[in-house]
Amino acid sequence: MLAAHLAPLAASFFSLLAIASLLLSFVMLGSRWLKDYLVAFALQSWLIALLSAAVGYYGGYHELYLIALLTALFRGLLLPYLILRIIRRLNVDRELHERLSPSSSLVVGALLVLFAFVVATHLGSSLGLAGTVAVLALTVMLSMKLIGFLMLVVRGEALSQILALLVLENGIFLGSQILVPGMPLLIELVILFDLLVVVACFGVLVRFLVMHAGTSSAHNLRRLVG
Protein backbone atom coordinates (compact mmCIF):
# COMPACT_ATOMS: atom_id res chain seq x y z
CA MET A 1 0.00 0.00 0.00
CA LEU A 2 1.33 3.38 -1.02
CA ALA A 3 0.08 5.33 1.99
CA ALA A 4 1.93 3.12 4.46
CA HIS A 5 5.35 3.67 2.94
CA LEU A 6 5.71 7.35 2.21
CA ALA A 7 8.57 9.75 2.70
CA PRO A 8 7.88 12.12 5.63
CA LEU A 9 7.70 15.16 3.38
CA ALA A 10 5.19 13.51 1.04
CA ALA A 11 3.15 12.30 4.00
CA SER A 12 2.96 15.77 5.49
CA PHE A 13 2.05 17.23 2.08
CA PHE A 14 -0.76 14.69 1.69
CA SER A 15 -2.02 15.35 5.16
CA LEU A 16 -1.96 19.10 4.60
CA LEU A 17 -4.03 18.73 1.43
CA ALA A 18 -6.48 16.34 3.08
CA ILE A 19 -6.94 18.51 6.17
CA ALA A 20 -7.29 21.64 4.04
CA SER A 21 -10.11 20.03 2.06
CA LEU A 22 -11.77 19.03 5.33
CA LEU A 23 -11.45 22.65 6.47
CA LEU A 24 -13.13 23.80 3.25
CA SER A 25 -16.11 21.55 3.91
CA PHE A 26 -16.35 23.28 7.28
CA VAL A 27 -16.43 26.62 5.47
CA MET A 28 -19.61 25.35 3.84
CA LEU A 29 -20.99 24.29 7.18
CA GLY A 30 -20.19 27.62 8.82
CA SER A 31 -21.52 29.99 6.20
CA ARG A 32 -25.00 31.05 5.19
CA TRP A 33 -24.19 32.22 1.68
CA LEU A 34 -24.62 29.90 -1.29
CA LYS A 35 -21.73 31.58 -3.11
CA ASP A 36 -19.42 30.66 -0.23
CA TYR A 37 -20.48 27.05 -0.54
CA LEU A 38 -19.72 27.15 -4.22
CA VAL A 39 -16.28 28.72 -3.85
CA ALA A 40 -15.40 26.28 -1.08
CA PHE A 41 -16.50 23.35 -3.22
CA ALA A 42 -14.47 24.55 -6.21
CA LEU A 43 -11.36 25.07 -4.06
CA GLN A 44 -11.84 21.67 -2.49
CA SER A 45 -11.98 20.09 -5.94
CA TRP A 46 -8.76 21.85 -6.94
CA LEU A 47 -7.08 20.59 -3.80
CA ILE A 48 -8.22 17.05 -4.53
CA ALA A 49 -6.93 17.37 -8.10
CA LEU A 50 -3.59 18.47 -6.67
CA LEU A 51 -3.70 15.51 -4.30
CA SER A 52 -4.29 13.00 -7.08
CA ALA A 53 -1.44 14.54 -9.08
CA ALA A 54 0.78 14.24 -6.00
CA VAL A 55 -0.25 10.62 -5.46
CA GLY A 56 0.49 9.96 -9.12
CA TYR A 57 3.91 11.54 -8.76
CA TYR A 58 4.96 9.80 -5.55
CA GLY A 59 3.38 6.46 -6.38
CA GLY A 60 4.31 6.32 -10.04
CA TYR A 61 0.72 6.05 -11.33
CA HIS A 62 0.80 7.98 -14.57
CA GLU A 63 -2.91 7.76 -15.33
CA LEU A 64 -3.57 9.78 -12.18
CA TYR A 65 -2.26 12.91 -13.94
CA LEU A 66 -5.10 12.58 -16.41
CA ILE A 67 -7.54 12.08 -13.56
CA ALA A 68 -6.18 15.14 -11.78
CA LEU A 69 -6.70 17.19 -14.95
CA LEU A 70 -10.23 15.87 -15.39
CA THR A 71 -11.03 16.49 -11.71
CA ALA A 72 -9.84 20.07 -11.92
CA LEU A 73 -11.79 20.67 -15.13
CA PHE A 74 -15.01 18.89 -14.21
CA ARG A 75 -15.26 19.39 -10.46
CA GLY A 76 -13.28 22.58 -10.22
CA LEU A 77 -14.69 24.46 -13.21
CA LEU A 78 -17.62 22.86 -14.97
CA LEU A 79 -19.76 21.82 -11.99
CA PRO A 80 -19.31 25.15 -10.13
CA TYR A 81 -20.15 26.98 -13.37
CA LEU A 82 -23.36 24.97 -13.82
CA ILE A 83 -24.35 25.52 -10.20
CA LEU A 84 -23.54 29.22 -10.47
CA ARG A 85 -25.95 29.41 -13.40
CA ILE A 86 -28.67 27.79 -11.30
CA ILE A 87 -27.96 30.22 -8.43
CA ARG A 88 -28.19 33.21 -10.75
CA ARG A 89 -31.47 32.01 -12.18
CA LEU A 90 -33.02 31.21 -8.82
CA ASN A 91 -32.67 34.57 -7.12
CA VAL A 92 -31.78 32.86 -3.84
CA ASP A 93 -28.39 33.80 -2.47
CA ARG A 94 -28.45 32.59 1.12
CA GLU A 95 -29.96 30.10 3.53
CA LEU A 96 -32.77 31.93 5.26
CA HIS A 97 -34.22 29.45 7.72
CA GLU A 98 -31.57 26.97 8.70
CA ARG A 99 -32.55 24.24 11.15
CA LEU A 100 -29.26 24.56 13.01
CA SER A 101 -27.31 27.80 13.24
CA PRO A 102 -23.90 27.83 11.52
CA SER A 103 -21.97 27.88 14.78
CA SER A 104 -23.89 24.93 16.24
CA SER A 105 -23.43 23.01 13.02
CA LEU A 106 -19.69 23.76 13.21
CA VAL A 107 -19.58 22.23 16.68
CA VAL A 108 -21.70 19.23 15.59
CA GLY A 109 -19.38 18.86 12.60
CA ALA A 110 -16.38 18.89 14.91
CA LEU A 111 -17.97 16.12 16.98
CA LEU A 112 -18.57 14.13 13.79
CA VAL A 113 -14.89 14.56 12.93
CA LEU A 114 -14.01 13.18 16.34
CA PHE A 115 -16.30 10.19 15.73
CA ALA A 116 -14.67 9.61 12.35
CA PHE A 117 -11.29 9.93 14.03
CA VAL A 118 -12.13 7.24 16.57
CA VAL A 119 -13.47 4.89 13.89
CA ALA A 120 -10.47 5.46 11.63
CA THR A 121 -8.02 4.95 14.48
CA HIS A 122 -9.66 1.63 15.39
CA LEU A 123 -9.63 0.50 11.78
CA GLY A 124 -6.06 1.65 11.32
CA SER A 125 -4.77 -0.11 14.40
CA SER A 126 -6.55 -3.35 13.53
CA LEU A 127 -5.05 -3.23 10.03
CA GLY A 128 -1.60 -2.34 11.32
CA LEU A 129 -1.64 1.08 9.69
CA ALA A 130 -1.56 3.19 12.85
CA GLY A 131 0.36 6.44 12.48
CA THR A 132 0.38 6.52 8.68
CA VAL A 133 -1.29 8.90 6.30
CA ALA A 134 -3.84 6.16 5.51
CA VAL A 135 -5.53 6.68 8.88
CA LEU A 136 -5.70 10.40 8.24
CA ALA A 137 -7.18 9.84 4.79
CA LEU A 138 -9.75 7.50 6.32
CA THR A 139 -10.61 10.11 8.95
CA VAL A 140 -10.98 12.86 6.38
CA MET A 141 -13.03 10.62 4.10
CA LEU A 142 -15.42 9.55 6.84
CA SER A 143 -15.77 13.03 8.26
CA MET A 144 -16.43 14.60 4.84
CA LYS A 145 -19.13 12.00 4.27
CA LEU A 146 -20.67 12.71 7.67
CA ILE A 147 -20.49 16.46 7.05
CA GLY A 148 -22.21 15.95 3.70
CA PHE A 149 -24.98 14.04 5.44
CA LEU A 150 -25.21 16.74 8.12
CA MET A 151 -25.59 19.42 5.45
CA LEU A 152 -28.27 17.36 3.74
CA VAL A 153 -30.15 17.19 7.03
CA VAL A 154 -29.85 20.74 8.33
CA ARG A 155 -29.92 22.80 5.16
CA GLY A 156 -33.16 23.47 3.35
CA GLU A 157 -32.19 25.10 0.08
CA ALA A 158 -32.09 22.75 -2.89
CA LEU A 159 -28.70 24.14 -3.91
CA SER A 160 -27.17 23.45 -0.52
CA GLN A 161 -28.40 19.92 -0.87
CA ILE A 162 -26.74 19.49 -4.27
CA LEU A 163 -23.51 20.82 -2.82
CA ALA A 164 -23.85 18.52 0.19
CA LEU A 165 -24.11 15.56 -2.16
CA LEU A 166 -21.06 16.80 -4.03
CA VAL A 167 -19.07 17.20 -0.80
CA LEU A 168 -20.00 13.67 0.17
CA GLU A 169 -18.76 12.47 -3.20
CA ASN A 170 -15.60 14.56 -2.92
CA GLY A 171 -14.87 12.87 0.39
CA ILE A 172 -15.13 9.42 -1.12
CA PHE A 173 -12.97 10.46 -4.06
CA LEU A 174 -10.31 11.95 -1.77
CA GLY A 175 -10.18 8.82 0.34
CA SER A 176 -9.98 6.55 -2.66
CA GLN A 177 -7.14 8.61 -4.15
CA ILE A 178 -4.96 8.00 -1.11
CA LEU A 179 -6.17 4.56 -0.03
CA VAL A 180 -6.54 2.76 -3.38
CA PRO A 181 -4.68 4.90 -5.89
CA GLY A 182 -4.59 2.26 -8.61
CA MET A 183 -8.30 2.33 -9.42
CA PRO A 184 -9.01 1.76 -13.10
CA LEU A 185 -9.29 4.91 -15.16
CA LEU A 186 -12.67 3.94 -16.50
CA ILE A 187 -14.30 3.93 -13.06
CA GLU A 188 -13.05 7.43 -12.37
CA LEU A 189 -14.41 8.64 -15.68
CA VAL A 190 -17.77 7.02 -14.95
CA ILE A 191 -17.92 8.79 -11.56
CA LEU A 192 -17.13 12.14 -13.15
CA PHE A 193 -19.87 11.80 -15.75
CA ASP A 194 -22.22 10.57 -13.05
CA LEU A 195 -21.70 13.81 -11.18
CA LEU A 196 -22.36 15.82 -14.30
CA VAL A 197 -25.65 13.98 -14.75
CA VAL A 198 -26.52 14.52 -11.07
CA VAL A 199 -26.02 18.26 -11.34
CA ALA A 200 -27.93 18.50 -14.60
CA CYS A 201 -30.84 16.50 -13.15
CA PHE A 202 -30.85 18.63 -10.05
CA GLY A 203 -30.93 21.76 -12.17
CA VAL A 204 -34.02 20.50 -13.97
CA LEU A 205 -35.63 19.39 -10.71
CA VAL A 206 -35.00 22.74 -9.06
CA ARG A 207 -36.58 24.59 -11.94
CA PHE A 208 -39.55 22.25 -11.74
CA LEU A 209 -39.76 22.88 -8.00
CA VAL A 210 -39.70 26.63 -8.42
CA MET A 211 -42.30 26.48 -11.17
CA HIS A 212 -44.76 24.28 -9.31
CA ALA A 213 -44.17 24.91 -5.63
CA GLY A 214 -42.94 28.49 -5.89
CA THR A 215 -39.96 27.85 -3.66
CA SER A 216 -36.57 26.22 -3.79
CA SER A 217 -36.44 25.36 -0.11
CA ALA A 218 -37.20 21.87 1.09
CA HIS A 219 -38.76 23.24 4.26
CA ASN A 220 -41.81 24.39 2.35
CA LEU A 221 -42.50 20.98 0.84
CA ARG A 222 -44.77 19.52 3.47
CA ARG A 223 -47.48 17.93 1.40
CA LEU A 224 -47.14 14.58 -0.31
CA VAL A 225 -48.65 14.64 -3.76
CA GLY A 226 -49.46 11.27 -5.29
Add this chain to the structure above:
Amino acid sequence: MTRDILLQIAQVVTVLALAPLLQGVILQWEERVQRAQGPGIFQPYRDLWKLFHKQGVVPETASFIYWIAPVVAFTCMLTVPILIPVLTNFPLPESDMGDILGGGLILTLGSFLVSLAGLDSGSAYGGVGSSRAVMLGILAEPTLILVFVGITLLAKAMLPFVVNHLLVAQPAVYWSPAHLFLVAAFFILLLVETDRLPIHSSTHIEVYMIDEARILEYSGPLLALLKWASWMKQFILYTLFSNVFLLPWGLSVQGRAAGALGAAVALFGKFLVVALAVVFIETAQSRLRYFRYQEPLAASFLLAILAIVANQLR
Protein backbone atom coordinates in the same frame (compact mmCIF):
# COMPACT_ATOMS: atom_id res chain seq x y z
CA MET B 1 21.92 30.27 40.36
CA THR B 2 21.88 33.96 41.29
CA ARG B 3 21.87 34.76 37.61
CA ASP B 4 18.86 32.53 37.05
CA ILE B 5 16.97 34.22 39.87
CA LEU B 6 17.87 37.61 38.42
CA LEU B 7 16.67 36.44 35.01
CA GLN B 8 13.40 35.30 36.52
CA ILE B 9 12.91 38.71 38.11
CA ALA B 10 13.85 40.27 34.78
CA GLN B 11 11.08 38.28 33.07
CA VAL B 12 8.47 39.67 35.46
CA VAL B 13 9.87 43.19 35.16
CA THR B 14 9.82 42.95 31.37
CA VAL B 15 6.12 42.10 31.41
CA LEU B 16 5.42 44.79 33.99
CA ALA B 17 7.30 47.51 32.16
CA LEU B 18 6.51 46.78 28.52
CA ALA B 19 2.80 45.88 28.80
CA PRO B 20 1.56 49.50 28.61
CA LEU B 21 3.91 50.15 25.68
CA LEU B 22 2.32 47.28 23.70
CA GLN B 23 -1.13 48.70 24.33
CA GLY B 24 0.06 52.16 23.31
CA VAL B 25 1.54 50.86 20.06
CA ILE B 26 -1.63 48.99 19.13
CA LEU B 27 -3.85 51.99 19.90
CA GLN B 28 -1.65 54.34 17.89
CA TRP B 29 -1.43 52.00 14.92
CA GLU B 30 -5.17 51.58 14.84
CA GLU B 31 -5.58 55.32 14.59
CA ARG B 32 -2.83 55.61 12.00
CA VAL B 33 -4.52 53.00 9.80
CA GLN B 34 -7.61 55.17 9.84
CA ARG B 35 -5.45 58.15 8.83
CA ALA B 36 -5.77 59.88 12.20
CA GLN B 37 -2.89 61.06 14.35
CA GLY B 38 -3.59 58.84 17.35
CA PRO B 39 -2.23 59.10 20.88
CA GLY B 40 1.50 58.75 21.48
CA ILE B 41 2.78 55.26 22.19
CA PHE B 42 3.60 56.27 25.77
CA GLN B 43 0.06 57.42 26.51
CA PRO B 44 -0.79 54.33 28.66
CA TYR B 45 2.12 55.20 30.98
CA ARG B 46 0.81 58.73 31.34
CA ASP B 47 -2.68 57.34 32.03
CA LEU B 48 -1.30 55.11 34.76
CA TRP B 49 0.61 58.02 36.28
CA LYS B 50 -2.53 60.15 36.26
CA LEU B 51 -4.69 57.43 37.80
CA PHE B 52 -2.20 56.64 40.54
CA HIS B 53 -2.25 60.29 41.59
CA LYS B 54 -6.01 60.52 41.76
CA GLN B 55 -8.27 60.01 44.72
CA GLY B 56 -10.32 56.80 44.71
CA VAL B 57 -14.08 56.85 45.12
CA VAL B 58 -15.61 53.71 46.64
CA PRO B 59 -19.29 52.80 46.23
CA GLU B 60 -21.20 52.51 49.50
CA THR B 61 -22.38 49.00 48.59
CA ALA B 62 -18.89 47.65 47.98
CA SER B 63 -17.58 44.84 50.17
CA PHE B 64 -14.04 43.57 50.72
CA ILE B 65 -14.07 41.91 47.27
CA TYR B 66 -14.00 45.37 45.74
CA TRP B 67 -10.68 45.97 47.48
CA ILE B 68 -8.95 42.65 46.94
CA ALA B 69 -9.94 42.04 43.29
CA PRO B 70 -7.51 44.54 41.69
CA VAL B 71 -4.67 43.39 43.93
CA VAL B 72 -5.28 39.70 43.24
CA ALA B 73 -5.68 40.30 39.51
CA PHE B 74 -2.42 42.24 39.45
CA THR B 75 -0.61 39.58 41.48
CA CYS B 76 -1.85 36.82 39.18
CA MET B 77 -0.44 38.68 36.20
CA LEU B 78 2.87 39.02 38.06
CA THR B 79 2.91 35.26 38.71
CA VAL B 80 2.33 33.95 35.21
CA PRO B 81 5.56 35.38 33.64
CA ILE B 82 7.50 33.16 36.05
CA LEU B 83 6.06 30.09 34.34
CA ILE B 84 6.46 30.90 30.65
CA PRO B 85 9.43 31.59 28.40
CA VAL B 86 9.55 35.38 28.19
CA LEU B 87 13.29 35.96 27.81
CA THR B 88 15.06 32.60 28.12
CA ASN B 89 14.34 29.36 26.33
CA PHE B 90 15.38 27.24 29.33
CA PRO B 91 13.40 26.80 32.55
CA LEU B 92 14.36 29.11 35.40
CA PRO B 93 14.31 28.04 39.09
CA GLU B 94 10.60 28.50 39.75
CA SER B 95 9.38 27.73 36.23
CA ASP B 96 8.32 24.20 37.12
CA MET B 97 5.76 25.47 39.64
CA GLY B 98 3.17 24.86 36.95
CA ASP B 99 2.70 23.88 33.31
CA ILE B 100 0.63 25.63 30.63
CA LEU B 101 -2.59 24.59 32.36
CA GLY B 102 -1.32 26.06 35.61
CA GLY B 103 -0.62 29.36 33.87
CA GLY B 104 -4.10 29.28 32.36
CA LEU B 105 -5.57 28.62 35.80
CA ILE B 106 -3.84 31.66 37.29
CA LEU B 107 -4.90 33.87 34.38
CA THR B 108 -8.49 32.72 34.82
CA LEU B 109 -8.35 33.31 38.57
CA GLY B 110 -7.56 36.99 37.98
CA SER B 111 -10.39 37.28 35.49
CA PHE B 112 -12.75 35.48 37.90
CA LEU B 113 -12.08 37.94 40.71
CA VAL B 114 -12.63 40.91 38.41
CA SER B 115 -15.98 39.37 37.45
CA LEU B 116 -16.86 39.02 41.13
CA ALA B 117 -15.90 42.64 41.70
CA GLY B 118 -18.19 43.65 38.84
CA LEU B 119 -21.08 41.91 40.60
CA ASP B 120 -20.03 43.10 44.03
CA SER B 121 -21.12 46.72 44.03
CA GLY B 122 -24.53 45.82 42.63
CA SER B 123 -24.51 48.31 39.77
CA ALA B 124 -26.38 47.34 36.63
CA TYR B 125 -23.43 47.78 34.28
CA GLY B 126 -21.10 45.71 36.43
CA GLY B 127 -23.60 42.84 36.42
CA VAL B 128 -24.08 43.03 32.67
CA GLY B 129 -20.34 43.13 32.09
CA SER B 130 -19.70 40.19 34.41
CA SER B 131 -22.42 38.06 32.88
CA ARG B 132 -21.11 38.77 29.36
CA ALA B 133 -17.54 38.06 30.39
CA VAL B 134 -18.54 34.77 32.03
CA MET B 135 -20.55 33.79 28.96
CA LEU B 136 -17.52 34.39 26.77
CA GLY B 137 -15.39 32.49 29.26
CA ILE B 138 -17.72 29.50 29.03
CA LEU B 139 -17.32 29.53 25.27
CA ALA B 140 -13.59 30.23 25.19
CA GLU B 141 -12.21 28.05 27.98
CA PRO B 142 -12.98 24.62 26.42
CA THR B 143 -11.21 25.73 23.27
CA LEU B 144 -8.24 26.93 25.26
CA ILE B 145 -8.05 23.55 27.00
CA LEU B 146 -8.31 21.81 23.61
CA VAL B 147 -5.47 23.93 22.24
CA PHE B 148 -3.38 22.90 25.23
CA VAL B 149 -4.30 19.26 24.65
CA GLY B 150 -3.29 19.65 21.02
CA ILE B 151 0.07 21.18 21.92
CA THR B 152 0.56 18.42 24.49
CA LEU B 153 -0.03 15.76 21.88
CA LEU B 154 2.39 17.55 19.58
CA ALA B 155 5.24 17.89 22.07
CA LYS B 156 4.36 15.04 24.45
CA ALA B 157 4.76 17.53 27.30
CA MET B 158 2.75 20.33 28.82
CA LEU B 159 5.69 22.60 29.54
CA PRO B 160 5.95 25.62 27.24
CA PHE B 161 9.73 25.30 27.14
CA VAL B 162 9.54 21.81 25.62
CA VAL B 163 7.15 23.03 22.94
CA ASN B 164 9.46 25.93 22.16
CA HIS B 165 12.49 23.64 21.80
CA LEU B 166 10.57 21.17 19.64
CA LEU B 167 9.36 23.85 17.23
CA VAL B 168 12.83 25.35 16.89
CA ALA B 169 14.53 21.99 16.43
CA GLN B 170 12.11 20.40 13.95
CA PRO B 171 10.87 22.54 11.04
CA ALA B 172 8.74 19.57 9.91
CA VAL B 173 6.70 19.88 13.09
CA TYR B 174 6.55 23.64 12.75
CA TRP B 175 5.02 23.38 9.29
CA SER B 176 2.79 20.41 10.07
CA PRO B 177 -0.96 21.04 9.74
CA ALA B 178 -1.47 20.21 13.42
CA HIS B 179 0.74 23.09 14.51
CA LEU B 180 -0.63 25.55 11.95
CA PHE B 181 -4.20 24.85 13.02
CA LEU B 182 -3.26 25.29 16.66
CA VAL B 183 -1.76 28.68 15.78
CA ALA B 184 -4.97 29.70 14.04
CA ALA B 185 -7.15 28.49 16.92
CA PHE B 186 -5.02 30.30 19.48
CA PHE B 187 -5.06 33.49 17.42
CA ILE B 188 -8.86 33.62 17.58
CA LEU B 189 -8.67 33.05 21.33
CA LEU B 190 -6.07 35.81 21.55
CA LEU B 191 -8.47 38.25 19.90
CA VAL B 192 -11.27 37.24 22.26
CA GLU B 193 -9.23 37.29 25.45
CA THR B 194 -7.46 40.58 24.81
CA ASP B 195 -10.62 42.60 24.32
CA ARG B 196 -10.51 42.99 20.55
CA LEU B 197 -12.91 42.84 17.64
CA PRO B 198 -14.91 40.96 16.32
CA ILE B 199 -16.46 40.40 19.75
CA HIS B 200 -15.41 43.36 21.82
CA SER B 201 -15.87 46.85 20.48
CA SER B 202 -12.99 49.16 19.81
CA THR B 203 -14.54 52.19 21.50
CA HIS B 204 -14.71 51.33 25.12
CA ILE B 205 -17.41 53.14 27.04
CA GLU B 206 -20.61 52.11 25.28
CA VAL B 207 -23.60 49.80 25.67
CA TYR B 208 -21.92 46.70 24.30
CA MET B 209 -18.82 46.93 26.45
CA ILE B 210 -17.70 43.78 28.22
CA ASP B 211 -14.45 44.09 30.10
CA GLU B 212 -14.86 47.82 30.56
CA ALA B 213 -18.29 47.36 32.16
CA ARG B 214 -16.89 45.13 34.88
CA ILE B 215 -14.53 47.84 36.13
CA LEU B 216 -16.83 50.79 35.64
CA GLU B 217 -17.16 51.33 39.40
CA TYR B 218 -13.43 51.67 39.94
CA SER B 219 -11.47 54.89 40.05
CA GLY B 220 -8.05 56.14 41.04
CA PRO B 221 -5.21 53.77 41.94
CA LEU B 222 -7.42 50.65 41.96
CA LEU B 223 -8.52 51.38 38.40
CA ALA B 224 -4.88 51.87 37.47
CA LEU B 225 -4.04 48.45 38.90
CA LEU B 226 -6.90 46.81 36.99
CA LYS B 227 -5.94 48.46 33.73
CA TRP B 228 -2.32 47.56 34.17
CA ALA B 229 -3.35 43.97 34.96
CA SER B 230 -5.42 43.73 31.80
CA TRP B 231 -2.53 45.08 29.70
CA MET B 232 -0.23 42.57 31.36
CA LYS B 233 -2.68 39.81 30.53
CA GLN B 234 -2.54 40.94 26.92
CA PHE B 235 1.25 40.96 27.06
CA ILE B 236 1.35 37.46 28.58
CA LEU B 237 -1.00 36.04 25.97
CA TYR B 238 1.05 37.67 23.21
CA THR B 239 4.16 36.13 24.77
CA LEU B 240 2.59 32.68 24.80
CA PHE B 241 1.42 33.14 21.23
CA SER B 242 4.74 34.32 19.84
CA ASN B 243 7.26 32.45 22.00
CA VAL B 244 5.43 29.14 22.23
CA PHE B 245 3.31 28.98 19.08
CA LEU B 246 4.16 31.31 16.23
CA LEU B 247 7.75 32.61 16.45
CA PRO B 248 9.69 30.40 18.86
CA TRP B 249 13.07 31.83 17.81
CA GLY B 250 15.11 34.66 19.26
CA LEU B 251 15.15 33.74 22.95
CA SER B 252 18.20 33.90 25.14
CA VAL B 253 19.91 30.49 25.10
CA GLN B 254 22.78 31.04 27.53
CA GLY B 255 21.13 33.51 29.84
CA ARG B 256 23.72 36.31 29.69
CA ALA B 257 22.64 39.88 30.27
CA ALA B 258 23.18 40.88 26.64
CA GLY B 259 21.19 37.85 25.48
CA ALA B 260 18.32 38.68 27.80
CA LEU B 261 18.30 42.27 26.59
CA GLY B 262 18.36 41.09 22.97
CA ALA B 263 15.54 38.66 23.75
CA ALA B 264 13.46 41.48 25.18
CA VAL B 265 14.02 43.56 22.03
CA ALA B 266 13.27 40.53 19.82
CA LEU B 267 10.13 39.82 21.85
CA PHE B 268 8.87 43.30 21.24
CA GLY B 269 9.69 42.94 17.55
CA LYS B 270 7.58 39.77 17.41
CA PHE B 271 4.78 41.58 19.19
CA LEU B 272 4.84 44.26 16.54
CA VAL B 273 4.24 41.54 13.93
CA VAL B 274 1.33 40.07 15.91
CA ALA B 275 0.00 43.57 16.63
CA LEU B 276 0.04 44.34 12.92
CA ALA B 277 -2.23 41.35 12.29
CA VAL B 278 -4.47 42.39 15.19
CA VAL B 279 -4.69 45.97 13.90
CA PHE B 280 -5.55 44.67 10.45
CA ILE B 281 -8.39 42.57 11.86
CA GLU B 282 -9.65 45.41 14.03
CA THR B 283 -9.80 47.63 10.96
CA ALA B 284 -11.22 45.15 8.49
CA GLN B 285 -13.71 43.38 10.72
CA SER B 286 -16.90 44.89 12.08
CA ARG B 287 -18.21 43.99 15.49
CA LEU B 288 -20.46 40.95 15.61
CA ARG B 289 -23.99 41.03 16.88
CA TYR B 290 -24.28 39.75 20.48
CA PHE B 291 -25.89 36.48 19.48
CA ARG B 292 -23.20 35.72 16.94
CA TYR B 293 -20.41 35.70 19.51
CA GLN B 294 -20.23 31.94 19.40
CA GLU B 295 -19.27 31.88 15.72
CA PRO B 296 -15.57 32.80 15.94
CA LEU B 297 -15.27 30.66 19.04
CA ALA B 298 -16.91 27.71 17.30
CA ALA B 299 -14.45 28.18 14.45
CA SER B 300 -11.60 28.18 16.96
CA PHE B 301 -12.94 25.02 18.63
CA LEU B 302 -13.14 23.38 15.25
CA LEU B 303 -9.58 24.34 14.33
CA ALA B 304 -8.35 22.87 17.61
CA ILE B 305 -10.21 19.61 16.88
CA LEU B 306 -8.76 19.50 13.37
CA ALA B 307 -5.31 20.03 14.86
CA ILE B 308 -5.81 17.07 17.17
CA VAL B 309 -7.02 14.93 14.28
CA ALA B 310 -4.12 15.98 12.07
CA ASN B 311 -1.77 15.10 14.89
CA GLN B 312 -2.17 11.36 14.55
CA LEU B 313 0.47 11.12 11.85
CA ARG B 314 3.27 11.52 14.27
